[in-house]
Amino acid sequence: MKNPPAKPSQLITREFAQQLNLNYNNKKSDNITAKSAEKEDANAIWYSIEELEKYIHYVKTAGIEDGYAVDGIRFYFGVYPDDEKHGEKAGLTTLFLVPTGKKIKPKNAKIQSFALVEQEDETMDIQSLQPMNYGNIGRPPSLLY
Known part of the structure; x- marks a missing residue:
């Protein structure tokens, strides 16, 4: 491979991932089955991967249009409303994605050029921008890491 991709700095070992998943299943099992x-x-x-890439492209592009420098995606846990509208997902856990970023503002209010920007400090x-949801769920005990 000519230009191998750089490894992300936040990789963890497979064993640690298994421990995290086991901890989640053990600590949340009462809630999951109850x-x-x-x-x-x-x-x-x-x-x-295709949907994630589309979402990343959407938030980066729409973020610029809305005046943001998109710098990440936050993953939130949620629970679907317990009503008929949500069918078999009603009352169950979900994970949704929300883009994060910093507001871009012109350095000089008189100059409206994107070439001269400074970002606010807080992400x-x-x-x-719209959050993303509706991934496919894994149901225990059939899916363990």
């Missing part, structure tokens, strides 16, 4: 006697809750969420959730 939500509904006939339904098992998610212990994993899957998104395709925040970008409320003007």
Whole structure:
């Protein structure tokens, strides 16, 4: 491979990942099985690379249009409303993605050029961009890391 990609700095070992998953399943198992006697809750969420790449492209492009320098994605846990509208997902765990970034502002208010920008210090959730949800869930005990 000519230009191998740089390894991300936040990689963990497979063994540590297994321990984290085991800890989650052990600590959350009462909540996971107690939500509904006939339904098992998610212990994993899957998104395709293609959908993640589309989302990253969307937030970077739309972020610039909204005046943000997108710098990351925050992953939030959620629970679907317990109503008929959400069908088999009602009352179950989900994971949704929210872009984060810093607001871009002109260095000089008279010059409206993107070439001359400075960013605010604080990274925040970008409320003007849509979060992403609806990954495929893994149901215990069939899916363990």
